[in-house]
Amino acid sequence: MNAFTIGKVARATGVSVETIRFYERRGLIAQPNRPKDGSARDYDVETVARLRFIRHAKDIGFSLAEVAELLALRDDRSAGCATVRAQAISKRRDIKDKLEKLKGMRDLLDDLIAACPGEGHLSECTILEAMESDRG
Structure with missing residues (x-):
């Protein structure tokens, strides 16, 4: 089993150390045991794979709650592809x-910018005026 420090995991996955810790607190990845000798915690290959999965899912628009659902499906060997496909279709919508x-x-x-003279006193700004009215 390969072991990685949190810094190596961050570099390998493109996820910051702070984000890794956040995902641990949210339960998206397991927090490794703290060694009794006080040395750095070691992350395994599966954690690296989960972090890459999370990053890719976030990159295509899934929220963390949705990522958690996808991870649960990924971990459930009895789950079918149709469920994941339905979630992807929903996210696309x-x-x-x-x-x-x-x-x-x-x-x-575009309309507000086109109507703005671009000069004059701020009290005559058509953009601010539109935002203050019901039509903005």
């Missing part, structure tokens, strides 16, 4: 909805 909302926000900002 969420991302699509967020993109549409962001496009609407962008369009509104």
Whole structure:
């Protein structure tokens, strides 16, 4: 069994030491036993694999709660691929909805910027005025 210090795990996975400790507290990864001699804790290969899994899942938009669900499915050898696929489809739908909302926000900002003269006193700023009104 290969053993890694927390610093080596961080470098190997692209996850910071602080984040690794946070994931331990959240129960996403096991906290290694503290050696009696006071030396550094050792992380195993499975923990490195779990951290990479978590990082990849976060990179494609899954929340930590969703990652925890995916990890539980990953650990449940009786679980089927259809459940994971359904979660991926749901996440894709969420991302699509967020993109549409962001496009609407962008369009509104485009309108506000186009209507702004870009000069004059702040009391005449059409962008601030729009944000203070019901139409902003």
